[in-house]
Structure formats: C-alpha cells, structure tokens
Amino acid sequence: MADGIVGAIAGLFSSGRRREDELAQVDAEITAFGEMLAGHPFAPGRHQDDPGVLADYQRALDAYEQAKQNFVGDRNLRDAVDVLRALDEGRHALACVDAVVERRPRPQRRPLCFFDPRHGQSAEEVRWAPSEGAARVIAVCAADAVRLAEGMPPIENGLREQRPATQPASVPNVAGAAGAKRRTERLPTSAPPPHPFSLASPDPYETWPRRTSVRQRWESRGSTGAQLVRTDPRKPALLVVQLERATNSWVELTSPAGDNRRPRQILTHGSPLTRVIVPIESDGRDAIRLQMNTKGRWRIWLHPPEEIPLLEGELGSTGSYVLRHLGGQVPLRVTQHDGTAFSLHELRPNFRLGALLCQGNGSFTATAVAPRKAGLLYVQSRGAWSIAPPGGVHKAHTTP
Numbered sequence: 334m335a336d337g338i339v340g341a342i343a344g345l346f347s348s349g350r351r352r353e354d355e356l357a358q359v360d361a362e363i364t365a366f367g368e369m370l371a372g373h374p375f376a377p378g379r380h381q382d383d384p385g386v387l388a389d390y391q392r393a394l395d396a397y398e399q400a401k402q403n404f405v406g407d408r409n410l411r412d413a414v415d416v417l418r419a420l421d422e423g424r425h426a427l428a429c430v431d432a433v434v435e436r437r438p439r440p441q442r443r444p445l446c447f448f449d450p451r452h453g454q455s456a457e458e459v460r461w462a463p464s465e466g467a468a469r470v471i472a473v474c475a476a477d478a479v480r481l482a483e484g485m486p487p488i489e490n491g492l493r494e495q496r497p498a499t500q501p502a503s504v505p506n507v508a509g510a511a512g513a514k515r516r517t518e519r520l521p522t523s524a525p526p527p528h529p530f531s532l533a534s535p536d537p538y539e540t541w542p543r544r545t546s547v548r549q550r551w552e553s554r555g556s557t558g559a560q561l562v563r564t565d566p567r568k569p570a571l572l573v574v575q576l577e578r579a580t581n582s583w584v585e586l587t588s589p590a591g592d593n594r595r596p597r598q599i600l601t602h603g604s605p606l607t608r609v610i611v612p613i614e615s616d617g618r619d620a621i622r623l624q625m626n627t628k629g630r631w632r633i634w635l636h637p638p639e640e641i642p643l644l645e646g647e648l649g650s651t652g653s654y655v656l657r658h659l660g661g662q663v664p665l666r667v668t669q670h671d672g673t674a675f676s677l678h679e680l681r682p683n684f685r686l687g688a689l690l691c692q693g694n695g696s697f698t699a700t701a702v703a704p705r706k707a708g709l710l711y712v713q714s715r716g717a718w719s720i721a722p723p724g725g726v727h728k729a730h731t732t733p
Contacts, residue, residue, distance in 0.1 A: 359413045363400050366420055370397055375430050388626065389429040389439075392583065396423030403673065406694060415673045415715065417450045444580050447471040447605065448487040472580065536650070537642045538573055538610060541634035550634035558587075559623045561635050566619040569684035571636040571655055572611045577629035579607050584631075585624040589616040605715075606652045610636075612684035612711060641709065649719035653712060655680060656720075660707035663722050667691045668698045672716015677701055680709035 370393060380386050400419035425442040432439050446452035455472035459481055462468035477487040541550045548562040563570050576582050613621060625631055636655075642648065643657045669675045674694055679687030690710070691701035703710075703722070712718065 356413065359404065359416055362420055363397075363404060363416065366400070366423055367397055369427065370394065370423075373427065373430075375434065383433070386430055386433040388585070388624070389426045389433070391585075393423045393426035393430065396420065396426060406674070414450050418445060421445055421450070421454075442581060444472045446474040446477060448473060448477055452477065452488065537640060538608065538636065538650075538654075540632070541573070542637055542640045545634055545637065550632075552630070552632045553625075554630045555628060556624075556626045559625055559633060561621045561623075561633060563615075563619050563621065563635065566617055567615055569615050569682075570613045570621060571638070571641070571684075572613050572621060573634055573636050574609045574611070574623075575632040576607045576627055577631065578627070579605055582627035582629065582631075584609075584626065586611070586613075586621070587624050588620065588622040589613065589618065608652060610653045610655055612655060612680060614684050644710070644720065644722060647719055647721035649717070650712075651717045652714060654714075656710050656712070658703050658707060658710055660703060660705055662705050663703050665691075665701045665703055666698065666721045667693075667701050668719050669693060669714060670696060670717040670719070672714055672718075675712075675714045675716070675718060677720070678711045678713070679704050680711040682708070686711065 375390055377387055377390060396419045400416045400423065403415040403419060404413065425440070429439045431437075443454040443456075446455050452474040454474070456475040457478040458470050458472050459478055460468050461471050461473075461481060473481065473487070480487055546564075549564065551559050551561060553559070561570075561572070572586070574584050576584070621635070623633060625633075641655055641657045643659070645659075648656060667675075667677060672695070675692060675697075676689060677691040678689055681687045688704070690703075691699050693699055710720075712720075
C-alpha cells in the first residue's frame with residue numbers, strides 16, 4: 334500500500350501538467366482510498382476483543398475523512414500537501430489492519446519527508462536546526478539528507494511561499510540552512526530525539542503551571558489510557574497534549590465524545606506537530622479520558638483558565654492556540670507564515686466556537702477586529718502564525 338502514495342507523489346512532480354490536472358490526480362487518490370475502505374473485508378464486530386486493530390481501522394476511516402476535509406478549497410499542490418499526509422497515514426493504518434488479521438507484525442511506517450512530502454517517504458533521520466532555532470530530529474528523504482550533510486539547503490519545489498523578512502524564531506528558515514553544516518548531524522534511525530519538554534520557557538503552554546493539581550496532569554511514556562479530572566464538571570476545560578515525537582504517534586479523546594459521538598482524534602501521524610491545545614465543552618462528567626498511542630514520552634494537563642496568555646503585544650506560536658484579549662474592537666494583524674488552513678474564532682464562555690474573525694490558507698497576512706467584550710480567541714492552524722494588536726510589539730504573558 335505504501336507504493337501507492339509514493340507513486341502518487343512522484344507523479345505530482347510532472348512539470349508539464351496543468352494545475353487542474355494535478356488537483357484532479359489528488360482527488361482521484363482520495364476516491365481510490367475511499368473505494369479501498371468501502372471494499373475492505375474487515376468486520377469490526379469480529380474483533381471487539383482487540384482494541385489495537387479497532388484503533389487502526391478507526392484511524393484509517395478518520396484519515397479518509399481528514400483527506401476529504403483538507404482537500405476542500407485547495408487551489409494547487411501546495412495546498413494539497415496535508416491531503417497527501419492524511420492519505421499516507423490512512424494507507425499505513427489499513428496495512429496494520431491487514432497485518433493483524435493475517436497474524437503478521439504491523440509494518441513499520443516511515444514518515445514523509447519533513448521538508449516536502451512530495452519528496453516521498455523519508456530515508457534517514459538527521460539533527461537539524463533553522464538559523465535561529467533549537468536543533469531537533471527530523472525525518473528527510475535521501476536526497477535532502479545528503480544536501481544537509483554537505484551544508485546545502487534542502488530541495489525546493491515551490492512548497493514554501495516566500496515569508497516576510499521578520500518572522501518568529503520558531504518558524505524554520507530553510508534558506509538559512511546553507512552554511513549551517515555544523516548544525517546538521519545524521520543520526521541512526523533508532524536515535525531518540527532531544528527531549529522537548531522545557532520547564533524554563535516563555536511559552537505558557539510549554540509545560541503545566543506549577544500550581545496544577547496532580548488530578549489535572551499526567552506524564553508518562555508509551556501507549557496507554559489516561560484520565561484527567563475536571564476541577565468542576567459543570568465548566569469547560571482546556572486540554573493540552575504534548576508528545577515527545579509526532580512520528581507513529583496519535584492521541585484520541587475518548588470521553589467526552591465528539592459531535593458524531595465517536596472517539597475524537599486529536600493528534601495523528603498526519604500532523605508534524607507535537608502539541609495540541611483543545612477547548613472541551615462540559616458534559617456534566619468530571620473525567621476526561623484519552624488513549625495515548627506512542628512509543629515516546631507524553632504529557633497532558635488541564636490548563637487553568639487564569640493561566641491562559643493575554644494578548645498585550647505580538648504573540649506567535651505554531652498550531653492550535655487559545656488566548657485572552659481585552660476587547661474594545663481593536664484591529665489585529667494576523668499572519669500565517671506557513672501551513673494550510675487557518676481560522677481565528679471567538680471562543681464563547683462555554684468553549685463553543687463563536688464568530689469567525691479571520692480565515693486564510695497558506696502564507697498570508699490579514700486584518701481582524703477583536704470582539705467588543707473581553708474574552709477568549711481560538712486559533713486553529715497547523716502552521717506557524719502571529720497575531721499583533723496596534724501600539725507596538727511587546728512580550729505576551731499570562732494574566733495574573
């Protein structure tokens with residue numbers, strides 16, 4: 334099954350193909366995977382005693398739905414990158430189902446190339462750092478591994494749009510990779526990545542606040558069920574999930590269930606992010622249950638409302654985020670530096686989505702207007718972004 338996605342990605346490099354034809358091929362890949370799922374002989378009712386294979390099958394179904402959702406509004410191959418990731422994840426999940434049913438070991442999955450999934454599946458893991466960022470382990474294709482080892486930038490195929498001159502340090506500066514040879518080191522496949530959890534970080538969501546109760550936090554390693562207890566079952570909660578590694582890891586929120594009453598997937602193979610911030614409405618129950626599926630370390634906690642960061646100046650991060658604003662209908666400059674779909678919503682007191690303030694796709698800059706009343710804002714993104722009110726740039730910090 335892995336050959337299918339590799340072939341699809343290789344085919345997408347045809348230089349003479351029109352944009353419409355390229356997107357039509359992506360659409361055909363989604364349809365083909367859907368037909369594969371529809372015709373698959375797996376019967377969940379016969380495997381109720383094997384939660385692992387049921388989770389694999391659910392992951393395949395969710396990946397198909399994610400691919401369809403991500404494809405909506407795509408205008409070119411840059412937009413369709415997340416579709417390719419979702420399809421790759423779904424095919425691997427279905428291959429795991431086949432392996433379990435046939436009593437074979439689950440196949441090992443190599444992630445797609447970090448710099449561009451159209452390069453195909455990764456061949457090596459290297460330690461790499463942007464020009465002004467911390468080193469981390471990434472999986473890259475063979476060609477990019479050689480180029481990085483020689484001090485050259487990775488292969489550019491138009492995936493990244495040009496970014497503004499000023500950008501958060503957390504945004505990888507690919508062009509700065511040239512000349513950074515001493516900061517790039519090949520690693521054996523089994524080498525563990527550096528520990529991502531820092532107790533001394535300006536990011537309020539980097540670790541749980543010191544006063545977080547033991548019932549609202551949990552840290553461990555490996556695949557297991559986990560449970561956090563709300564401080565008040567009548568109130569919503571803000572869940573933060575951190576994984577040591579995104580590769581071959583995913584997390585499911587099993588209670589409370591999502592809108593369709595099925596387990597709600599939070600972090601999957603299809604995302605390169607290792608952190609997710611999720612507003613959870615109250616369901617009258619005191620427990621929030623998750624299923625952790627990873628071989629690495631993980632950390633989860635319920636973030637205290639008083640520790641939600643306040644937007645007083647420019648604030649930048651990567652991925653989903655919840656922040657507090659002071660109201661007043663002031664204009665906000667919203668920039669996404671990379672990634673795909675982006676949206677900024679007002680978050681109601683019950684943690685349901687409110688008014689849509691801004692949305693975009695890929696790299697863009699737009700203006701949004703903060704609500705009249707003070708409250709919360711919710712960023713939904715898989716890329717790096719920044720939000721700045723007028724009046725200069727200052728460090729954003731948590732409310733007292």
